[in-house]
Amino acid sequence: MTDKKPKALSRVDHLYLLIKEMAISFEFKPGERINEVELAARLGASRTPLREALNRLVAEEFLTFQQGRGFFCRQLKPREMFELYQFRSVLEVAAVRLTCENATEDDVQELAAFLDETGPEDGGRSSEQLVSLDEVFHQKLMTLSRNKEMSRVLDNVNARIKYFRWVDMDARRTKTQGEHRQIVDALQARDADLAARLMDAHISKRLDQITAAIKESYSRIYMAS
Amino acid sequence: MTDKKPKALSRVDHLYLLIKEMAISFEFKPGERINEVELAARLGASRTPLREALNRLVAEEFLTFQQGRGFFCRQLKPREMFELYQFRSVLEVAAVRLTCENATEDDVQELAAFLDETGPEDGGRSSEQLVSLDEVFHQKLMTLSRNKEMSRVLDNVNARIKYFRWVDMDARRTKTQGEHRQIVDALQARDADLAARLMDAHISKRLDQITAAIKESYSRIYMAS
């Protein structure tokens, strides 16, 4: 036993993960009030651990809380999404610069190999799968920067814009892989400025692009039901 | 009544704020186990709302949680502090660049005025007061960048290194104000690259500096008791 945490997930952790997934995929509608009794029954738990999980998700901005009225799903506000994209760009640009300084040749080689495996074409993948693949690439890069704190916050930012990226990926599916390749090339050349510029261009979105994609997101959220 | 939230703080919010302060100032010793019954009694509440507050603080990394063993105060690890300083630098450099693009002349003017008021000298202030003043400056700058998400995360990062900065401020008290002035000058000249470089130099710490200051922090934490 080399792992130091073989312990089963606590009930709060379990609820936390379940509800987080539901919030990410907008199984709760934006702004929807969450009925504790009903949700607890549905997830087979009582209100006490449920509320503990919900409080964690409030701290992570997946839910909001109003005194006396309970918990609500977050909204999908264009301005907030814009700021999250801007934030994501800042984090990834910083990560790619740090990676230029810190990563070994083998590290970069492994990243290039990952891109080769997943191929330049989308191979008939769904946008869900493409977003996952995209996330893995960015997470690998983040890991190479060796800053866990930034990595953790990036995970949170990504989770909060994930639904939105499913929509976005449809429009960008052919470009993504090629842009990743360019970034890794710059990384191998240890050209931090170029890598940073490419990353920024890869991620940055204008507010009007975001607003348009949010409209599309809304229709998907409410079509599903 | 112009404000839309005149409501009193909920009990969970109240506990959350109290315990957060205790965690920031290491009133709980690093790694110390938190006794729920005892803490609930001390704060005049029952375990249910207390645990909800504690769960929020786990999500914000002020506390850790172990299944079956409860809640613990965070540790003071040099590597983690280093990563938080690096993170802080990334956030502030990004903020100062965004401010260069977004802020109005009046905004920058107001920031300069704030520096004038608080004077180039430390005026016999304690390091607690100086850190607070320093924080206000950086928060104002962050506000001008108009990104609430980054601002919120910066607040969290600052809170987590706050105790450490009290120690650090003693060594730097004469330099801080002058460096702030240089940054605002660059801002007024709209020189984003210079402002970014100055900010990075203002914040960045080497791992060995951090390790040394953490030793000092430990002695303060355990001297107090």
Add this chain to the structure above:
DNA sequence: GAATACTGAACTGTATACAGTAAAAAACAA
């Protein structure tokens, strides 16, 4: 004496009860 098994105290994990509050429904007045 060291390692192991046992036992009890202390503490956490969760269900539940009930009080308090907000929202919805009903009753009433204009």
Add this chain to the structure above:
DNA sequence: TTGTTTTTTACTGTATACAGTTCAGTATTC
């Protein structure tokens, strides 16, 4: 009808009880 008050209902807020687990201290065995 429309607006206002009252009543009812539903849901949240919190205390508490008790079950389950951890941990320390003691006894037991080799």
